[in-house]
Amino acid sequence: MKDNNAQAEKKRISPYVIKRLPRYRRYLGELMKEGVERISSAKLSELMGYTASQIRQDLNNFGAFGQQGYGYKVDFLYEQIGNIMGLDKEYSIIVVGFGRLGQAMAGYIDQYEKQFRIVGIFDVPDKVSSIEFGKVYVSDMDSLKEFCRRNKVDMAVLTVPRSEAQHACDAVVDAGVKGIWNFTSVDLAIPEDVHCENVHMSDSLHELSYHLKDK
Amino acid sequence: MKDNNAQAEKKRISPYVIKRLPRYRRYLGELMKEGVERISSAKLSELMGYTASQIRQDLNNFGAFGQQGYGYKVDFLYEQIGNIMGLDKEYSIIVVGFGRLGQAMAGYIDQYEKQFRIVGIFDVPDKVSSIEFGKVYVSDMDSLKEFCRRNKVDMAVLTVPRSEAQHACDAVVDAGVKGIWNFTSVDLAIPEDVHCENVHMSDSLHELSYHLKDK
Structure with missing residues (x-):
């Protein structure tokens, strides 16, 4: 039976809730961190700016975490949401493009995202020779496919220049990687079984300029 | 009359539309770029995944850009949305925290965001001496307030470590800067007249792990 519970659950949940x-x-x-143990949907609503009814509705998607008149148990809910997001597992990740942004994101993952382990870094040959990151050496793009064949690689961080984005994406997809964290600002063409999350830096910068334009 | 048209217009528009x-x-x-001159809300809907009615509703907030049976004129709408976002103006921006992420974001702004001009870069003294970015030298944090007093500074990019985030934010606010592009993942305490856009890298990474967890 292909359509197991996990998949059925996944289908029901709106992408807006996932976001x-x-x-x-x-x-x-x-x-x-502040030592708060329980919180009501009303108080959470105040903090986050969603309505209390929205919050109850969102969290009901995953079972009844709260109790009437008692609120949510903070650490339990934190853990449960982590599990739902798949953060109870470990992911191996490669960084493709090791310029400033690639280095910054590798540093960020290494420092703050313990579930995500950087197993390989790739760039064009002339950038490769002298750089390493922790215990991981930077390898030539040409060796990416072979590397992914020998090692389990769940995700690729794409931090190449825009002009290289689709080419790098194709290489990663061809190597069997199913998840792409895309910083290139290019809308990538990918097969249906690959998931891509786009980070568009400009969106929030332009939202900021909207709020400042009359100041 | 304080409540001029621009401000009144601003108040009416939902933050979700702005986003x-x-x-x-x-x-x-x-x-x-593809040379498309006109597009219908139906076709735009297909591309973007919003409903055609949502698109018409969103764009109606800013006046009637489209014509029945004719669609939207692409370059005109592009420019109008840019104007609405305040991208017909120039902004001067400082980078606070010049580690890997600060360097990456300075590079990004410099290369892709022509309306945003980097006028100053700040970091702690031991990082300051040897680095420069184009024609901009990296200065000591202690000189930030004086610098902002002498130069018009619209925005600050915050790329300091988490432990320094609120302190750096306070310094920037104290110096009169009204816009903050916050990469620290810390929810900053700011006065009402300052606008802050938060970039939470982890959100999209965790969304990615959700989609990969059963693969």
């Missing part, structure tokens, strides 16, 4: 989950988790993480 | 505008502009920019 909100990391934000719930961040807020719950902050509350844990 | 979608940069995405409209990106897609229109791509269409321009």
Whole structure:
């Protein structure tokens, strides 16, 4: 039976709810740091700017975490959302493009994202020779496919220049990688079984300029 | 009369619409590159995944750009959305924290965001001495306030470590800067007249792990 519970559950949940989950988790993480043990949907609503009814509705997608008149248990909900997001597993990740942004993102993952382990870094040959990152050497793009064949690679961070984006994406997809974290600002053409998350830096910068234009 | 047209217009528009505008502009920019001159809301809907009615509703917030049975003029709409976002103006920007991420974002702004001009870069003294970025030298954090007093500074990119985030934010706010592009993943305490856009790298990475967890 292909259509197991996990897949059925996944299909029911709106992508908008999925987009909100990391934000719930961040807020719950902050509350844990402050020593808060329980929180009502009303109080969470105040903090996060969603309505209390929206919050109850969102979290009901994953079972009944809260109790009437008692609220949510912060650490339990934090963990449950983490599990739903797949953060109870480990992912191996390669960085493709090791310029400033690639180095910054590798540093970020290494420091803050313990579930994601950098197993390989790739760039064009003339950038490769002298750089290493921790225990990981930077390898030639040409060796990417062979590397992915020998090692389990779940995700690729794409931090190449725009002009190289689709080419690098094709190489990664061809090597069997199913997840792409795309920083190139290019809308990539990918097969249906590959998932791509786009980070568009400009969106938030332009939103900022909207708010400042009359100041 | 304080409540002028621009401000009144601003108040009416939902923040969700504002969040979608940069995405409209990106897609229109791509269409321009492909030489597309006009596009219907139905076709735009197909491309972007919003409903055609949502698109018409969103764009109606800013006046009637489209014509029945004729569609939207791509370059005109691109420019109008740019104007609405304040991208017909220039902004001067400082980078606070010049580690790998600060360097990456300075490089990004310099290369791709022509309306945003980097006028100053700040970091702690031991990082300052040897680095420069184009014609801009990296200065000591202690000189930030004086610098902002002498130069018009619209925005600050915050790329300091988490532990320094609120401190750097306070310094920037104290210096009179009204816009913050925050990469620190810390929810900053800011006064009401300052606008902050948060970039949470982890949100999209965790969304990616959600989609990969059963693969």
